[in-house]
Structure formats: structure tokens, C-alpha cells
Amino acid sequence: MTSLPITLTINGHRHELEVDPRVTLLDLLRERLDLTGTKKGCDRGQCGACTVLVDGKRINSCLALAVSQDGANVMTIEGVARGEELHPVQAAFIAHDGFQCGFCTPGQIMSTLGLIAEGQAGDDPERIREGLSGNICRCAAYGGIVEAVLEAQQQLAQADRRTAA
């Protein structure tokens, strides 16, 4: 099979690429573009370690063919911080021990960004747990993760109010 031309905007940078149609978005990010922050856990859509935002929505990049995402705007964990300054979600995960080994963390953080943007969970811990149920943490750092999400939401809401004022 010949490679096909696609264009992707990844973390604000435009990439023109030739891809084998079998390549998933996950493998393209990791193997071609050296964006290895996005993790390959199960590779079958069951663990959430590969979560990225595509056009602002969280998806499992292991179940997306790169060629089918032609033209999309992708955000990975590498695009979340602003230079050396951590995003409030990243800072909150550190502050609340929202991880142990850290393997699932990029996916947890991308999924949290999606969850907050969706605006369905509010500050209900049960809704947050349900909203993040697609991200498995084998170290079971779930307690810290939920605390981190609650604090990050609060920080982001405060920042929004400051901007609006």
C-alpha cells in the first residue's frame, strides 16, 4: 500500500506527512513525531493511556487511523504546559499526588482537560470519577486524581473570573 498525504496540526504546529493507512494516530505521534508523552497501554481502547484531544475532544488515539484524521487539530500532553509553566491541571496532579508510576498520567491529564471542557461533571466527585472511568490507573491513585481535578477546576474558574473582570 502506498502512503497517503495528510496534514495535521499538532500542538499548534502544522505537519505535512505521508502515512501508511494502517498507522494509528497514536503510533504516528510516538514513532514518527517523537511525541512519546502519549502512552501506549492496551492499544485497544480499554485503558485511556493514549488519550489526546482532537479538535478539542478527548479520544483514544489508538483507535483512530491517522489518515482518517487528516486536517485535524491535535493536542497531546507535550502541548499542555506554556513553556516552563505547568498548566493548572498538571500542577494540581503534582500537588495532590494524582499518580504513582506516572504511566497513565498523560492520558489522565488529557482526559481531565476534555472533562473540564465538556462541563458536565461540576464539582461532584462521583460525576468526575464516572467522567474519567475511561482512564485506568493500575497504581490506583484515583483519590488524588479526583482531588486534583477538583482543585484544577477551581483554579481555572478563578482565572476565568479574573480575565472577565
Add this chain to the structure above:
Amino acid sequence: MRDFDYIRPATIPDAIAAAAEPGSAYLAGGTNLLDLMKGGVTSPERIVDISRLPELNRIERLDDGGLRIGALVRNADLAHDAAFARTYPAVAEALLSGASAQLRNAATVGGNLLQRTRCSYFYDTASACNKREPSAGCAALGGENRLHAVLGWSDACIATHPSDFCVPLVALDAVVEIEGKAGRRHVTLAEFHRLPGDTPQRENALEPGDLIVAVRLPAEAASFAANARYLKVRERTSYAFAVVSAAAALVVDGGKIRAARLALGGVAAKPWRSRSAEAVLLGAGANEANFIRAADAALADASPSGDNAFKIELARRIVVRALMSAQAGTPERLPALPASPFSNIPGARHDA
């Protein structure tokens, strides 16, 4: 993954022509197809990517009071459409009880109908499976089969259809709009999926090239908005397929049931509409005794296909609870755990 040709047609007729060729498969959200391709369960020679086809991602209110949901509408977009969730709450609840937020952002309406069973022997290419390879035999018979079918199964196949979405849809008389080489046609969802019989590889009414373009709900489906629930028992709190599920919808007036809809999930190769249970309920008092009679009618023809006799009694109890929850009324806001038997909402019981 086996090599394949990839094409992205610009129009529906082009897509149908391409997909009518042997060895073709449509790609929309890809959440099930890619999983199957990675496991070697299916190996299409040609992928027809329909994910950008125009006009298939709209939710349209029809002049006759019905609703037309485009086949490419994402599960999350449909469930979070405020007007949709208000009018068809059991459908929204079923959607949000399925998969994970990431998968619901990718998975489509049409793809949900066409998802394959999660029978582990179907997925394991080293096991015999009549659905994957006709006449190969069925490793699930006599295998690990506690989650398999208790209604409508055959000696050729005891797999279940895993959809949540389809369960309230079939209860509400949903119709599948299909476009093929001979034009458009409508098939009721109740008739869309097939029972296995001797040909478990034939899972639905689609012919080669046929494309689901929309799912329609008739006007009457909106009349159950005040009393409609979906209830789903899983082996973990969230992000799991149904062991057994039920969609119940009622119109109650003066304590009497004026209209009733009931369907079961996780029990058969298709979403299981129970008209016999609905007949018991119609005109009867809306009370637990009659809900139990309805549950008995719904499971009257059930039989275990293996180590799963427990599912029959479980299904009866879930039917009763779903009907009681529907009678108690659609909650103002969906519970934190949609469709969960552990939801702390009025009318919910914590035993089954």
C-alpha cells in the same frame, strides 16, 4: 494489521459503490472496527472512510413530530443534546452508560447498531466460532458462557448484542434508514438485527454496500419523556458491557398504564423488545405486582445457554426495577452513574 486500500468517497453514492465490492468495510468512528482489525478478527481489503460524508451528522426534528438522527452523529453529541435528552431520556441514559467518554466522542449512531458481539470466542481467532467462520463450530457452547444469551439463541451461536443505545431505541419503535444500490429503504430496528439460527454470520438486514444513513424515532416516542428509564447491571461500576439491562417507558394516567414499552439488553443476539410484557402492562394498574407479571412474561421463553441461568432471574428483577424507576418518573438530571442500579435517586432500590 493486514494491508488494505483506503478510500474516502465524497458522496453517498460513491461510498455505496465502493463498499459493494467484496472485502470492503465502512469506517466511521472506528472504535470497534480497529479493535477487530488489530485482533485479526476482521481483515478488510478496502476501507471506505465515510466519516466526512456531508449531511450524516445532523439531528433533525421532522414535521410529523418524529426525529431523524444522522448516522454519523457521535454518541456524546447525541446524549448531550439538551432537547434530545429531555425528550428521549432513556436513550440519553443508555448512551451515557456505555463505553467511556473518549469512546463516546468517537463512536457513531450507525456504528453502534453495527458493533459486533463481545463474545470472547468470537474475538479469539484460535477458537471455533460460527459467526467468524461459518460451520467452524461454537467454542462458547461448553466454554466460559455465564454472560451469554438466554433468549433467541441457537446451537450455532449463543452470543449477545452488546449495545445499550439499541435497547431503548427498539422499545421506542426506532426505524433504520438505509441507502443501497437500489435506493433508500426503512427497516424497523426490531427487524434490523437477526437472531442466529443456522446463520449467525448474518447479523442484520444489510446487503453489500448498504449504508445506514439515519435512525428515526416516530412522534409517539416523545410521549414517554416523563416516565422512561434505562437500567444496566455491570460487573464493575462503570465502563463495562451489560450483564443484563432494561429500558422501560410508561404513560400512566390515574394509576393505570395507558402505554408501555419494554426492551432488554445483554440477553440475546439483538436488542430484545418484549411485546408480551407490554401486553400485560397495557391497561393494568401501575404497581409492583403487575410489573412482576410483566417480567415473568418477558422471560417466559428464556432458557440458559450454559452457566447463565442466573441471568434469567436477574433479568426479571431488572425489568421490575426498571418499570418501578420509570413509574417513579424521569429524574430532573441524569444520575451521576447513568443507568446504575446503585444510583441514589427517588424510586431506586439497591437490591436486585
